[in-house]
Amino acid sequence: MDAYAIVEELRKWRDYLIGHHFKLITDQRSVKFMFDSKSNSKIKNEKIARWRVELSYFHYDIVYRPGTENIPADALSRICGATTSDKLRELHEILCHSGISCMMHFVRGRNLPYAVEVVKKITTFCQVCLELKPRFFKYSGQLIKATQPFERLNLDFKGPVPSQSRNKYFLTVVDGFSRGPSFISEDLKDFLMKKDVATSRTTPYNLKGNGQAEKYNGILWKTLTLALKTRNLDVSQWETVLPDALHSIHSLLCTSTNSTPHERLFLSSRRSTTGQSLPTWLIQGGRALLRRHVRHSKNM
Structure with missing residues (x-):
């Protein structure tokens, strides 16, 4: 964080510092080592190497000063x-x-x-x-994996939950391939019969028998309660934050598949509930800071 602060401040005051010799004082030995232009040591971290290249056109001396000697805060x-x-x-x-x-x-x-x-x-x-x-106990077992979207679906109900409308139950449907839950109509049974889709039931109150749907019921309700808590809303108002909760689940990484449910199903990233892919403070005009995560060698 201290190194990043130095880079940002030199970028901001660049027009005043170019062509002048100045002194950088830091209370971090590691920062002094990183930005010491007189040091010939090799930097293996790509980000630090880019920072050193960016700061190479400044003429400065960097000095280490212990925090106990710094009377004013940095x-x-x-x-x-x-x-x-x-x-x-x-x-x-x-x-x-x-x-x-x-x-x-x-x-x-x-x-x-x-x-x-x-x-x-x-x-x-x-x-x-x-x-x-919550902190859940992890069960050990083998999951039957799907090889393509909608090949294997897991369904489960959750409820009744507090609500300000007549909607008091969740019908959670999880695609075994994309790991994306969604809601479908009450005519599911007739639809499946017309499409010649085989169905099977699990034993009531047997969590292991329908693990994916049971897990996503917990994930969905946990996401809803977190969103409600952030907005200081009562639990009965869960329908107001349901779109944002589903967007969060569909758009964020699933560690089991190493991709987001939306990307795995549609091969594209998902926009937010407002039609934007980023928060407003990230899409407004101004300088955009990018971070490169690719390393071409162990040294750069």
């Missing part, structure tokens, strides 16, 4: 870090409090300038996630 890095954290926290809430793996997949897929450590910090210490995300 306000520039603190402000930059706070702004970055606020934006990432907002994105985390928009995506209905997704986990670390899903957040990193979303960030990297859109080249957003957030490091893994920052994503982990925001996700791990989110108060809503700590309060509402």
